[in-house]
Amino acid sequence: MNHFILAFDQGTTSSRAILIGHNGHIVSMAQKEFTQIYPFPGWVEHDPEEIWSTQAGVAGEAIAKAGVANNTIAAIGITNQRETTVVWNRKTGKPIYNAIVWQDRRTSDYCNQLKNNGQSDCILDKTGLIIDAYFSATKIKWILDNVKGARKQAENGELAFGTIDSWLVWKLTRGALHITDVSNASRTMLFNIHTLEWDIELLSLFDVPQSMLPQVRSSSENYGVTSIDQLPGIPIAGIAGDQQASLFGQMCIEPGMVKNTYGTGCFMMMNIGNKPIVSKSKLLTTIAWKIGEQTQYALEGSIFIAGAVVQWLRDGLAIIKESQDIERLAATVKSSEGVYFVPAFAGLGAPHWNQEARGMLVGITRGTKAAHIAHAALDSIAYQTLEVLIAMQKDSGIDIRELRVDGGATVNNALMQFQSDLLQADVIRPKITETTAMGAAYLAGLAVKFWSDIPDLKHHWQVDRVFAPKIEPEKNHQLIKGWHRAVNASKAWANDSE
Numbered sequence: 001m002n003h004f005i006l007a008f009d010q011g012t013t014s015s016r017a018i019l020i021g022h023n024g025h026i027v028s029m030a031q032k033e034f035t036q037i038y039p040f041p042g043w044v045e046h047d048p049e050e051i052w053s054t055q056a057g058v059a060g061e062a063i064a065k066a067g068v069a070n071n072t073i074a075a076i077g078i079t080n081q082r083e084t085t086v087v088w089n090r091k092t093g094k095p096i097y098n099a100i101v102w103q104d105r106r107t108s109d110y111c112n113q114l115k116n117n118g119q120s121d122c123i124l125d126k127t128g129l130i131i132d133a134y135f136s137a138t139k140i141k142w143i144l145d146n147v148k149g150a151r152k153q154a155e156n157g158e159l160a161f162g163t164i165d166s167w168l169v170w171k172l173t174r175g176a177l178h179i180t181d182v183s184n185a186s187r188t189m190l191f192n193i194h195t196l197e198w199d200i201e202l203l204s205l206f207d208v209p210q211s212m213l214p215q216v217r218s219s220s221e222n223y224g225v226t227s228i229d230q231l232p233g234i235p236i237a238g239i240a241g242d243q244q245a246s247l248f249g250q251m252c253i254e255p256g257m258v259k260n261t262y263g264t265g266c267f268m269m270m271n272i273g274n275k276p277i278v279s280k281s282k283l284l285t286t287i288a289w290k291i292g293e294q295t296q297y298a299l300e301g302s303i304f305i306a307g308a309v310v311q312w313l314r315d316g317l318a319i320i321k322e323s324q325d326i327e328r329l330a331a332t333v334k335s336s337e338g339v340y341f342v343p344a345f346a347g348l349g350a351p352h353w354n355q356e357a358r359g360m361l362v363g364i365t366r367g368t369k370a371a372h373i374a375h376a377a378l379d380s381i382a383y384q385t386l387e388v389l390i391a392m393q394k395d396s397g398i399d400i401r402e403l404r405v406d407g408g409a410t411v412n413n414a415l416m417q418f419q420s421d422l423l424q425a426d427v428i429r430p431k432i433t434e435t436t437a438m439g440a441a442y443l444a445g446l447a448v449k450f451w452s453d454i455p456d457l458k459h460h461w462q463v464d465r466v467f468a469p470k471i472e473p474e475k476n477h478q479l480i481k482g483w484h485r486a487v488n489a490s491k492a493w494a495n496d497s498e
Contacts (some may be wrong), residue, residue, distance in 0.1 A: 002073065002450065005077060017031075083159065083163065100143070171199030173224055182217075192200050219291060220292075243267040250435045252269070271296060276297045280394070304345070310409075329371050344490050401423060410433055
């Protein structure tokens with residue numbers, strides 16, 4: 001009877017549900033965008049109830065499209081936008097504030113205080129993370145400090161905190177389960193990646209009551225069953241943050257294997273095996289997944305703005321009507337002709353970690369057209385990826401000759417070719433690029449024996465196209481030199497001294 005796995009892929013701009021068959025093929029899919037809330041410059045919020053309603057809605061839609069019964073679904077796997085923070089009342093189940101999104105910068109000043117107070121090394125040693133407003137801890141503290149009565153409620157054990165995976169499981173089980181997995185926990189800046197436990201010292205530092213926190217579980221196990229009318233009695237059996245799920249979905253299961261996901265942000269991740277490596281290049285050390293008793297770690301470089309730069313050209317500048325129009329517009333010119341676009345709308349991520357840097361468009365001449373700006377915007381995604389890959393090679397000592405790619409922008413052949421040229425490495429696009437959802441499905445399927453083991457999964461990953469470098473090294477060098485100048489201009493703008 002159990003012919004399918006249902007994957008929840010809860011992203012930054014949309015909720016998706018994908019039904020996957022035993023052969024690893026996608027049977028049906030549904031997607032719905034939800035509201036982005038910007039109360040002030042640098043603030044980004046979501047309505048948790050809208051996230052839930054859209055996610056539940058697309059799940060029902062995907063099942064209806066396939067024309068299958070609920071009892072044919074073997075398990076649900078969940079993958080989610082990471083770090084985004086929800087705090088809700090345990091009795092009512094209602095959020096006490098909007099979800100504060102990973103992109104939100106409202107706690108940047110507090111993060112700078114922590115750095116100035118000498119907390120960087122302690123946090124890095126325990127969590128593998130660099131102090132930044134990106135992570136959940138400072139977002140929780142902000143809610144407790146700024147929502148009336150919140151701190152007292154939290155101290156009385158009345159509030160629950162969760163990243164989006166926790167919120168979805170809570171809703172699916174009508175509050176019976178308050179859990180997260182190790183991959184999501186490792187993104188909160190409250191979790192010790194060595195002991196695999198919430199860290200008492202960090203909870204004290206951020207003034208977060210331990211009673212708020214979810215129970216931390218592995219990434220692949222039968223956590224419990226759903227108890228909502230729409231999806232009754234289905235095991236929830238896999239959870240991983242979106243980038244870790246993508247790493248698993250790309251079958252990067254051996255140390256040294258690397259993937260890059262091109263989404264709202266851009267996230268490169270390298271499997272480093274069962275022992276964490278502390279980065280010397282400002283990368284993050286994070287937990288990839290835990291299956292059984294085996295914990296895998298990864299190095300990660302986070303680029304805040306990738307696909308979001310295309311959305312900005314669409315919504316902010318209105319030089320394109322639909323996101324997919326950018327490839328056609330950019331293709332009307334051979335190159336950006338010396339125009340560089342540094343999309344530091346929310347500061348610079350790895351390997352710079354400069355919270356104050358801001359977007360920069362340089363090299364403009366009288367002949368610059370919308371097409372050159374569009375070209376430069378796409379190029380910026382590849383340049384940022386190059387910087388992270390170089391840092392990864394330094395930290396790991398591994399010469400990376402292959403990059404597995406997924407996410408929306410990978411359909412853009414010109415971008416993928418430019419990426420290969422810059423990296424001087426093969427860029428490999430799989431046939432199924434929905435690797436984030438596939439990773440969640442694989443983790444859930446393993447837990448309920450839908451698939452027998454990891455080798456059983458490996459043959460589902462198939463190559464669609466390999467992009468090999470074609471550019472002359474000297475031309476490559478000049479392009480990269482220009483990018484570095486543009487990034488330095490962005491950093492100089494952030495320095496308000498004359």
